[in-house]
Amino acid sequence: MNIVALAGGVGGAKLADGLAQALPAENLTIIVNTGDDFEHWGLKVCPDLDTVCYTLAGLANPETGWGRADESWLAFENVSQLGGADWFRIGDRDLGTHLERTRRSRQGDKLSEITRDFCEAWGIAHSILPMSDDPIPTMVHTELGWLPFQEYFVRQRCQPRVSDFEYHNADIATPAPGVLEAIYEADLVVICPSNPWVSIDPILAVPGIRDALSSGKIIAVSPIVGGKALKGPAAKMYVELGIEPSAYAVAEHYVDCLAGMVIDSVDKDDVSRIQALGMTPFVTDTIMTTPADRQRLAEEVLQFGEEMISDKIE
Amino acid sequence: MNIVALAGGVGGAKLADGLAQALPAENLTIIVNTGDDFEHWGLKVCPDLDTVCYTLAGLANPETGWGRADESWLAFENVSQLGGADWFRIGDRDLGTHLERTRRSRQGDKLSEITRDFCEAWGIAHSILPMSDDPIPTMVHTELGWLPFQEYFVRQRCQPRVSDFEYHNADIATPAPGVLEAIYEADLVVICPSNPWVSIDPILAVPGIRDALSSGKIIAVSPIVGGKALKGPAAKMYVELGIEPSAYAVAEHYVDCLAGMVIDSVDKDDVSRIQALGMTPFVTDTIMTTPADRQRLAEEVLQFGEEMISDKIE
Numbered sequence: 141m142n143i144v145a146l147a148g149g150v151g152g153a154k155l156a157d158g159l160a161q162a163l164p165a166e167n168l169t170i171i172v173n174t175g176d177d178f179e180h181w182g183l184k185v186c187p188d189l190d191t192v193c194y195t196l197a198g199l200a201n202p203e204t205g206w207g208r209a210d211e212s213w214l215a216f217e218n219v220s221q222l223g224g225a226d227w228f229r230i231g232d233r234d235l236g237t238h239l240e241r242t243r244r245s246r247q248g249d250k251l252s253e254i255t256r257d258f259c260e261a262w263g264i265a266h267s268i269l270p271m272s273d274d275p276i277p278t279m280v281h282t283e284l285g286w287l288p289f290q291e292y293f294v295r296q297r298c299q300p301r302v303s304d305f306e307y308h309n310a311d312i313a314t315p316a317p318g319v320l321e322a323i324y325e326a327d328l329v330v331i332c333p334s335n336p337w338v339s340i341d342p343i344l345a346v347p348g349i350r351d352a353l354s355s356g357k358i359i360a361v362s363p364i365v366g367g368k369a370l371k372g373p374a375a376k377m378y379v380e381l382g383i384e385p386s387a388y389a390v391a392e393h394y395v396d397c398l399a400g401m402v403i404d405s406v407d408k409d410d411v412s413r414i415q416a417l418g419m420t421p422f423v424t425d426t427i428m429t430t431p432a433d434r435q436r437l438a439e440e441v442l443q444f445g446e447e448m449i450s451d452k453i454e
Numbered sequence: 455m456n457i458v459a460l461a462g463g464v465g466g467a468k469l470a471d472g473l474a475q476a477l478p479a480e481n482l483t484i485i486v487n488t489g490d491d492f493e494h495w496g497l498k499v500c501p502d503l504d505t506v507c508y509t510l511a512g513l514a515n516p517e518t519g520w521g522r523a524d525e526s527w528l529a530f531e532n533v534s535q536l537g538g539a540d541w542f543r544i545g546d547r548d549l550g551t552h553l554e555r556t557r558r559s560r561q562g563d564k565l566s567e568i569t570r571d572f573c574e575a576w577g578i579a580h581s582i583l584p585m586s587d588d589p590i591p592t593m594v595h596t597e598l599g600w601l602p603f604q605e606y607f608v609r610q611r612c613q614p615r616v617s618d619f620e621y622h623n624a625d626i627a628t629p630a631p632g633v634l635e636a637i638y639e640a641d642l643v644v645i646c647p648s649n650p651w652v653s654i655d656p657i658l659a660v661p662g663i664r665d666a667l668s669s670g671k672i673i674a675v676s677p678i679v680g681g682k683a684l685k686g687p688a689a690k691m692y693v694e695l696g697i698e699p700s701a702y703a704v705a706e707h708y709v710d711c712l713a714g715m716v717i718d719s720v721d722k723d724d725v726s727r728i729q730a731l732g733m734t735p736f737v738t739d740t741i742m743t744t745p746a747d748r749q750r751l752a753e754e755v756l757q758f759g760e761e762m763i764s765d766k767i768e
Contacts, residue, residue, distance in 0.1 A: 182496075182557045212526055218550025222575050224557065232546040236532025243496045243538065261536050 141167065141446060144326040148173045148339020149188045150205035150371050151363055152332035153195035154428045158438030159330065160196050161431075165265035169322035170196075171349075173334070174251065174270045175278035175307055175342030176289045180228050181219065183238035184245050187290075188339065189255060189270055190237060197262035199233075205371065208233040227295045252316040269322070271343045274313035278342050279306040289338060298373040301380045305337045307345040315346050323352040328445040331360035333426065335374045336393045350397070356452055359400035359445050361426060361437075362387040366406040370427065388413045391421075400448045402426060402441055420448050455481065455760060458640040462487045462653020463502045464519035464685050465677055466646035467509035468742045472752030473644065474510050475745075479579035483636035484510075485663075487648070488565065488584045489592035489621055489656030490603045494542050495533065497552040498559050501604075502653065503569060503584055504551055511576035519685065522547040541609045566630040583636070585657045588627035592656050593620040603652060612687040615694045619651045621659040629660050637666040642759040645674035647740065649688045650707045664711070673714035673759050675740060675751075676701040680720040684741065702727045705735075714762045716740060716755055734762050 143163060147156045147170055156170045170192060177186045187206065194200040194208060201207045211231035220226040230238065237258070244254045250273040259268055280292040282300035292298065323329065334340055344350045367385050369375040378385035387403035388410040401419045403410055404426040414421040422444040428434045457477060461470045461484055470484045484506060491500045501520065508514040508522060515521045525545035534540040544552065551572065558568045564587040573582055594606040596614035606612065637643065648654055658664045681699050683689040692699035701717035702724040715733045717724055718740040728735040736758040742748045 181553045182560060183553075212528055212546060214526055214546040215529065215550040215553065218547050219554050220550075222550065222554040222572055224550075224554040232526060232528035232549075233532050235546075235549065236529040236534075236536065236538075239495045239497075239529065240533050240536040240538040246496060258536055 141327040141442070142322075142325050143168050143442070143445075144322050144329045145170045145332055146329065146334075146340055146343050147171070147188070147192055147332040148334030149176075149191045151428075152188070152334035152339060153192045153200070153205070154434050155330070155332040155361060155438060155441070156192055157195045157431070158428065158434030158436070159442070160266045161435040162438045162442060163266075165267070169267045169269060169318070169326070171269050171271055171319055171322070171343060173339045173342050174272060175276055175338065176293070177275065178277065178288060178290045180290075181224065181230065181238075183230075183235075183242045185228075185230070185238050186241070186251070186270070189251075189268070190234070192268055193255070193259060193262060193264060196264045196266060196268065197259075199262065207231050228290060250316070252318070267318070267322070269318050270316050271319065271349070272313045272346050273316050274309065276310045276313050276342060276346065277308045278338050279308050280338070281305065293338075293373070298376060302373075302377050303380070305341065307342045310342070310345040311347065313346055315348050319346075320348055320352050323349065327357060328442070328449060329353060329358045330441060330445065331358065331394065331398075333361040333363040333370070335363060335369070335372055335377070336390060337374075337377060353397050355397045356399050357445075357449060358394075358397050359402060359422075359441065359448065360390065360394055360398055361402040361441060362390045362404065362407070364390050364407075365404040365426060386410060391417055391419055399452070400444060402444065420451075455641040455756070456636075456639050457482050457756070457759075458636050458643045459484045459646055460487075460643065460648075460654055460657050461485070461502070461506055461646040462648030463490075463505045465742075466502070466648035466653060467506045467514070467519070468748050469644070469646040469675060469752060469755070470506055471509045471745070472742065472748030472750070473756070474580045475749040476752045476756060477580075479581070483581045483583060483632070483640070485583050485585055485633055485636070485657060487653045487656050488586060489590055489652065490607070491589065492591065492602060492604045494604075495538065495544065495552075496556070497544075497549075498556045499542075499544070499552050500555070500565070500584070503565075503582070504548065506582055507569070507573060507576060507578060510578045510580060510582065511573075513576065521545050542604060564630070566632070581632070581636070583632050584630050585633065585663070586627045586660050587630050588623065590624045590627050590656060590660065591622045592652050593622050594652070595619065607652075607687070612690060616687075616691050617694070619655065621656045624656070624659040625661065627660055629662050633660075634662055634666050637663065641671060642756070642763060643667055643672045644755060644759065645672065645708065645712075647675040647677040647684070649677060649683070649686055649691070650704060651688075651691060658711075667711050669711045670713050671763060672708075672711050673716060673736075673755065673762065674704065674708055674712055675716040675755060676704045676718065676721070678704050678721075679718040679740060700724060705731055705733055714758060716758065734765075
């Protein structure tokens with residue numbers, strides 16, 4: 141089976157890593173959100189892309205899930221002492237990634253080319269593609285007005301109430317080379333447990349991607365477990381948008397395209413409501429604490445997807 | 455007495471530090487070579503300026519004389535692994551300086567303004583001025599053709615034979631704010647033990663600076679001791695230019711402007727030749743191994759300068 145995974149940051153990266161453990165390189169393409177990319181200290185920073193790459197390369201910080209393991213913060217200390225912006229911390233190892241990406245971007249290389257070369261240097265065999273080479277900054281509408289994503293997420297610590305999202309310039313963007321091809325060739329598309337509005341919807345907003353996703357082959361893993369997000373503001377966003385956060389609410393968010401929905405055992409009461417949406421539910425333990433959890437969940441998700449597809453074909 | 459010091463990198467920074475230990479902040483201005491500034495990893499790097507600042511702030515690496523103490527190289531390792539330029543190493547702490555300077559330069563701040571703010575942040579009371587806010591890249595003519603200074607100095611490790619120097623765009627540059635004022639108000643100008651061609655001549659090439667230097671008040675400390683440079687390629691350059699490297703040769707290099715010349719005890723045989731140039735020689739131990747050496751030499755240089763000036767006035 142050819143698999144495409146759509147992923148945002150930490151949660152998405154964990155399942156993507158599990159899929160990479162479970163699948164040969166030629167059978168998996170990971171398409172990553174770049175809506176949270178921004179410029180900081182004059183550098184092009186791509187938080188979700190780096191989290192996915194670092195995780196698959198075994199370079200990620202196991203405590204935080206983002207950033208590099210064995211990291212130090214000496215450049216940050218100095219920038220901070222010199223009066224530079226200190227609301228977003230960049231570690232020393234991580235800094236090398238942004239420096240070299242920025243240099244190559246300035247010389248005209250595309251983000252997808254740079255990412256391919258970085259993955260090769262880090263020994264990542266599986267294909268990791270940014271959703272687009274064009275900037276599509278996610279904007280968050282809050283009680284303070286429209287905020288660029290990192291302003292909302294890091295600087296304001298997700299405090300302001302959200303009311304809307306915009307994927308700026310999505311209408312004039314195109315998918316990165318290989319993205320549509322991978323989706324068309326995929327037998328199964330897995331939406332990783334990432335935030336629906338600020339990790340997955342930005343990917344779906346790139347012209348052509350949603351159309352390429354034939355609804356019979358898409359399954360999602362819920363980022364909401366027991367009414368809470370494992371990481372990040374997803375549950376808080378549901379509440380602020382007037383929706384009760386639940387695995388069912390995630391399924392409903394994707395009602396147009398989803399064929400199957402993977403939810404955690406604690407949410408098994410949502411099964412009938414999800415079935416009522418016309419989706420096949422699958423219940424298992426979805427919390428990935430160890431690398432072994434990632435692989436086990438990935439294998440269950442793949443088996444569920446395979447059975448669901450063959451059921452539909454029969 | 456008001457003192458101006460002209461300084462390049464490591465040797466110049468040491469004497470500048472000694473002068474800063476010996477003089478109140480209001481009586482010392484250090485004018486620093488910026489001819490070796492260049493762009494690396496997309497960042498504005500000012501090696502001499504940083505060496506002088508780090509030295510005066512007590513932040514310099516005591517082993518190398520340049521760069522930061524307690525430095526790490528994690529960003530460099532990553533840049534190098536990703537295929538970026540690895541012929542010039544930038545440490546993590548040091549990187550913060552270049553990042554914030556580059557950011558401020560891009561927003562339109564002048565190098566002199568940025569340097570003033572950085573000095574304040576690092577607790578440096580004495581005034582450190584770049585020779586100019588305009589880029590004046592030193593070019594080295596070698597058997598390989600014209601090389602930008604850092605290409606010659608670091609990438610080629612000073613191997614190619616030199617035959618000429620050019621201070622590019624010096625003719626259209628202006629001194630940084632405060633430079634000419636400090637020189638006019640100075641009772642004594644001290645040329646620190648720095649390379650004549652690539653540290654001091656670039657300063658003297660900035661329009662207005664040489665004219666402001668009245669010849670009665672300038673003394674130099676020889677960077678050549680016993681026919682050798684304590685650091686860097688000065689002695690090698692003398693040989694390649696067909697001149698025997700010596701304290702006398704340094705005096706002759708500055709024959710147009712120098713009133714006094716400080717040479718090392720091992721070079722005391724040069725005294726009569728230096729006197730024949732019309733200069734007052736002063737012989738002492740000029741090698742600065744410890745911070746105490748710096749202060750001792752600075753105090754001797756100041757006393758010599760003071761006596762020389764009062765002799766001339768009488």
